[in-house]
Amino acid sequence: MSEVVLEQQPDGYRVRGELSFDTVAQLLGRSPVHGAQLRVDLGGVSRTDSAGLALLVSWMREARHAGCDIRFSNVPPQLLAIARVSGFDRLLPVAAP
Known part of the structure; x- marks a missing residue:
């Protein structure tokens, strides 16, 4: 089975591993949303x-309800392509490099 890890960093969180149908369940219930600002690498x-x-959209929804400004950095090209095809590219809060 593939694995995905959510690691706390000084400036937010880092996701490492495979983010797919096989692994997102490992992160359900482990929302990184807290505080006024959050960066997810x-x-x-x-x-x-x-x-x-879908997981990122879920975190975005949680952040909005919590009043948290969430930003994603170092978004993989594959994920950006999926967002573009589904129309979420305009909604995905991507941090400047």
Whole structure:
């Protein structure tokens, strides 16, 4: 089974591993949303699919309800392509590099 890890960092969180249908369940219930601002570094994601995008959208929804400004950095090209095809690319809060 593939694995995905959510690691706390000094400036937010880092996701490492595969973010896919096989792994997103490992992160359900482990929302990183807290505080006024949150940065989630996706640079450690090795592979993703639409389930990965669904997880990010879920975190975005939680952040909005909590009044938290969430930003994703180092978004893999594969995830950006999925977001573009599904129309979420305009809604995905991507941090400047």
